[in-house]
Amino acid sequence: MDTPERSKVVTPISKFEDSPVFNFINNLSPIQPVKSVNAAQTFHSLSYASITSIFTSPHVNPQKELRSLLRHSFSELPKHETSSDIDNGHGLCVGEAQAIRSSGCTVKCSLNEANLDPPDECPDVSSDLAKSEPCDGGSPNHNITPFYIARSDLKWDVSLDKRKGLFLTQVEHQDKHDSKPNEEELTQCGWENLIGDDADNLLIFDPSTEADAFDGPNENSQENDVKLCNSFPSSLQRDVADDVAEGLQLNVSFLPCPEEMNSVPDVDHIKEQVEMDQTPQIFLENFQNHSLTSDRNHKLDYGFTSGISIACKVEFQQQRGTRRRCLNFEVPGVPKMSLQSDSTSHNLISCPSDEEHPSVDSHPVPLRAGSPCMLPGIGLHLNTLAKTSRDKLLTRGAMLSGRRLISMPSSAGPLSPFTGQEHQDKSLSIQRDLELPGNEIQDLMIVQNDASEVPALTYGEDLRPISPKKKRRKSEIGSESDSCKRCNCKKSQCLKLYCECFAAGVFCVEPCSCQGCFNKPIHQEKVLTTRKQIESRNPIAFAPKVIRASESSCDTGEDTNKTPASARHKRGCNCKKSSCLKKYCECYQGGVGCSVSCRCEGCKNAFGRKDGISLLGDEEFDQEEEKNACEETDKPDEGQQNANIQTDIPQFPENMSQSTPTQDFRPPQTLAPTVGDSSQLESCTTLRNCDIPLPQCGKFGSLGKSILGDDTPAILRGNRSLISGVKASSPNRKRVSPPHIGTRLTPNHKGGRKLILKSIPSFPSLNTDVNSENPMK
DNA sequence: GAGTTTGAAACT
DNA sequence: CAGTTTCAAACTC
Numbered sequence: 137m138d139t140p141e142r143s144k145v146v147t148p149i150s151k152f153e154d155s156p157v158f159n160f161i162n163n164l165s166p167i168q169p170v171k172s173v174n175a176a177q178t179f180h181s182l183s184y185a186s187i188t189s190i191f192t193s194p195h196v197n198p199q200k201e202l203r204s205l206l207r208h209s210f211s212e213l214p215k216h217e218t219s220s221d222i223d224n225g226h227g228l229c230v231g232e233a234q235a236i237r238s239s240g241c242t243v244k245c246s247l248n249e250a251n252l253d254p255p256d257e258c259p260d261v262s263s264d265l266a267k268s269e270p271c272d273g274g275s276p277n278h279n280i281t282p283f284y285i286a287r288s289d290l291k292w293d294v295s296l297d298k299r300k301g302l303f304l305t306q307v308e309h310q311d312k313h314d315s316k317p318n319e320e321e322l323t324q325c326g327w328e329n330l331i332g333d334d335a336d337n338l339l340i341f342d343p344s345t346e347a348d349a350f351d352g353p354n355e356n357s358q359e360n361d362v363k364l365c366n367s368f369p370s371s372l373q374r375d376v377a378d379d380v381a382e383g384l385q386l387n388v389s390f391l392p393c394p395e396e397m398n399s400v401p402d403v404d405h406i407k408e409q410v411e412m413d414q415t416p417q418i419f420l421e422n423f424q425n426h427s428l429t430s431d432r433n434h435k436l437d438y439g440f441t442s443g444i445s446i447a448c449k450v451e452f453q454q455q456r457g458t459r460r461r462c463l464n465f466e467v468p469g470v471p472k473m474s475l476q477s478d479s480t481s482h483n484l485i486s487c488p489s490d491e492e493h494p495s496v497d498s499h500p501v502p503l504r505a506g507s508p509c510m511l512p513g514i515g516l517h518l519n520t521l522a523k524t525s526r527d528k529l530l531t532r533g534a535m536l537s538g539r540r541l542i543s544m545p546s547s548a549g550p551l552s553p554f555t556g557q558e559h560q561d562k563s564l565s566i567q568r569d570l571e572l573p574g575n576e577i578q579d580l581m582i583v584q585n586d587a588s589e590v591p592a593l594t595y596g597e598d599l600r601p602i603s604p605k606k607k608r609r610k611s612e613i614g615s616e617s618d619s620c621k622r623c624n625c626k627k628s629q630c631l632k633l634y635c636e637c638f639a640a641g642v643f644c645v646e647p648c649s650c651q652g653c654f655n656k657p658i659h660q661e662k663v664l665t666t667r668k669q670i671e672s673r674n675p676i677a678f679a680p681k682v683i684r685a686s687e688s689s690c691d692t693g694e695d696t697n698k699t700p701a702s703a704r705h706k707r708g709c710n711c712k713k714s715s716c717l718k719k720y721c722e723c724y725q726g727g728v729g730c731s732v733s734c735r736c737e738g739c740k741n742a743f744g745r746k747d748g749i750s751l752l753g754d755e756e757f758d759q760e761e762e763k764n765a766c767e768e769t770d771k772p773d774e775g776q777q778n779a780n781i782q783t784d785i786p787q788f789p790e791n792m793s794q795s796t797p798t799q800d801f802r803p804p805q806t807l808a809p810t811v812g813d814s815s816q817l818e819s820c821t822t823l824r825n826c827d828i829p830l831p832q833c834g835k836f837g838s839l840g841k842s843i844l845g846d847d848t849p850a851i852l853r854g855n856r857s858l859i860s861g862v863k864a865s866s867p868n869r870k871r872v873s874p875p876h877i878g879t880r881l882t883p884n885h886k887g888g889r890k891l892i893l894k895s896i897p898s899f900p901s902l903n904t905d906v907n908s909e910n911p912m913k
Numbered sequence: 914g915a916g917t918t919t920g921a922a923a924c925t
Numbered sequence: 926c927a928g929t930t931t932c933a934a935a936c937t938c
Contacts, residue, residue, distance in 0.1 A: 625933065633922055634932045673923090710920065719935055720919045 622648035623655075630655035631666040633677060638663070641678050681706050682726040708733030716741035 623630060623637045623644060630653040633639045637648060637655055643663070644655045654662050670677045683706045705723040708731055714720040716730050716739045723730045729744020730736055739745045 623933080628922095628932065632932080634934090636934075639922095670922095677922095707921095712920080714919065714935095718919080720921090722921075725935090 622646075623650050624648070625650040625653065627652075629653060631663065633670065638667075639678065676706060679706060681722055682728050703728040704731045704733065709736045710734070711736040711739070715739065716745075 623635045625632075625635045625648075628634045628638075630638050630644050630648075630650045635644070635650070635655060637644045637650075643657055644650050644653045654666075656663075667678065682703050703726070705726055705728055709716060709721045709723045711721045711734075714724075716724050716734070716736050719725040721730075721736065721741065723734060723736075724741055724743065727743055730739045730741040731744075
């Protein structure tokens with residue numbers, strides 16, 4: 137971990153030690169105050185700073201990035217050092233210490249060992265944790281990987297537990313000072329206070345995270361989304377603990393539930409949790425924003441509540457990454473593993489006995505079609521999903537699978553139990569398992585952006601040395617079938633828009649045959665810096681190259697707005713010899729027709745020519761589009777294909793599910809008002825259920841607004857400001873801005889036609905502070 | 914697989 | 926801002 141990050145972590149601790157909260161906690165038991173330990177720092181750096189960076193990662197897949205960071209960062213931590221630090225008991229709790237000591241033991245192992253040998257500093261936490269549901273997935277191999285899983289999950293547990301603990305502390309504190317109010321009532325109220333204020337914020341982080349993470353294979357993901365989205369804030373203890381935690385993952389058993397809440401608070405445990413969890417830094421940062429003035433005792437409770445609330449919010453942000461990471465990792469190893477039938481055995485960590493190297497890939501989290509573990513794809517390579525023909529659709533489906541396939545080795549990582557052919561076979565098997573019918577592809581597309589850029593997974597991984605040519609050949613071969621093509625840069629260091637990966641906002645990954653590549657997570661800073669420079673020149677440089685319009689048109693319920701003509705290249709092509717009939721043409725490659733923005737010569741673009749067709753917004757164009765749309769409804773097959781290909785559905789969930797890194801990274805304050813609206817979420821998920829294109833639902837007028845509103849980067853809003861901004865800032869003004877786009881995009885126009893970028897750049901906007909201190913401007 | 918073509922991106 | 930160069934993907938053989 138970088139020193140800056142570590143120092144960043146340490147500083148708040150010292151502040152925390154000076155805080156009344158800390159003193160209060162410290163006075164509750166003789167336990168040593170929170171100390172920074174290498175391991176603790178490291179982990180916290182991972183759990184906070186790294187996660188933060190993960191959310192700023194170009195990839196929408198913070199999960200795997202996080203895992204990689206966890207894995208590698210811990211790997212970077214010398215074991216002996218870790219052990220000694222822990223053994224010295226510098227504030228690390230037993231579970232953590234034992235977990236580290238055991239180098240990858242499962243939670244059960246860790247907890248049991250901790251229980252057997254609890255350090256003096258943490259007399260209670262071990263036993264307390266050991267009370268948790270049995271984790272019989274212990275790894276006899278004590279592989280390190282499970283520990284990381286365990287640790288990350290443990291953090292989740294601990295975080296919640298700590299939240300509970302802090303609350304209980306509050307309760308006890310009140311008990312001490314007040315005339316012992318009804319404990320149960322107080323507890324309930326406390327929970328309300330704890331959750332209520334930030335319910336929306338909590339809500340924000342859950343839908344795509346917890347819902348996805350906990351989705352069972354046979355469960356309808358949308359249902360889960362709705363369920364969790366709507367219920368989580370108000371019934372965290374019930375729905376999450378019961379519905380979600382029920383056997384899916386052991387760690388969920390740590391979730392606070394009313395019953396537990398009503399139990400006698402274990403102050404030591406509370407404190408231990410506070411110590412154990414590195415969150416106090418975060419907590420304090422927020423906590424310090426609350427005025428803890430003279431009347432400490434009085435303000436303390438409030439401060440606690442507020443602080444906890446905010447801290448929890450932050451933690452949820454972290455946990456979100458963690459949980460989602462877990463979700464993604466199931467894919468490679470255990471596709472469609474039946475949790476229902478084997479839920480009890482699915483513990484926090486799965487250490488299959490038949491595998492020498494248990495890895496996260498064997499983590500038994502359910503896989504479901506359309507889960508965010510699917511691929512990002514969108515925005516990649518000229519939005520190549522914008523296809524119209526049936527074979528294109530099939531290609532798209534294959535592409536999704538293919539990219540998944542790409543992701544698998546990556547997700548497996550160096551500790552993958554599968555290597556070489558075995559892994560490939562498994563991947564292929566998984567791919568086959570993931571073959572989806574059309575509807576599921578649609579659903580899959582919805583979440584693909586949420587699914588994180590697969591290449592992100594390659595952080596720190598040793599890309600197998602495959603000769604560039606071989607790789608390229610491989611990618612060339614695969615490009616037609618699964619679109620797993622990657623870049624082949626030689627001179628650009630993959631830090632220029634020449635590089636498809638970089639341009640697409642993803643890190644280069646194994647299939648790439650690039651040379652001297654800097655487009656890797658380990659060079660993230662450089663990548664972001666470069667990206668920033670490029671964006672400074674052209675703010676939409678990383679925007680999807682294909683911009684499409686969405687509108688509601690026919691009443692058939694079919695998405696009729698899938699015509700290629702409804703989408704346009706953001707700048708237009710400049711072809712001279714290819715006649716826009718080859719993939720040299722970005723319009724053609726993007727599956728969209730040429731527009732007046734194009735300066736092509738002899739255009740014969742099969743998807744539409746600029747001759748007589750102006751860019752979207754033009755009256756005639758709209759009419760023609762509607763006509764085409766209606767005609768398409770008469771051709772169900774093609775219409776459906778188009779729906780699958782160019783539907784707006786992916787656009788909405790992409791935005792709604794906060795799945796883009798940018799949104800992930802958005803401050804909760806910003807995020808809350810829009811995404812936190814359960815009704816919107818419900819609408820979203822409902823539509824996902826019914827496979828009805830979002831734009832056709834009237835109620836999505838407002839949804840669309842919200843989607844394209846506060847939470848949507850200006851670049852995605854497709855409104856006048858975007859266009860004007862593009863015009864003003866483009867280094868190549870004559871090419872960037874479609875002249876008509878912004879002029880007619882009124883909210884009332886034909887049910888809210890909107891410009892929607894075909895995809896969302898995977899890289900976070902570089903307006904976003906990499907260090908997450910000022911996420912969005 | 915090597916070489917060519919092409920057009921976007923970058924540079925001047 | 927236009928012209929030129931660089932670059933890597935697409936394409937051809």
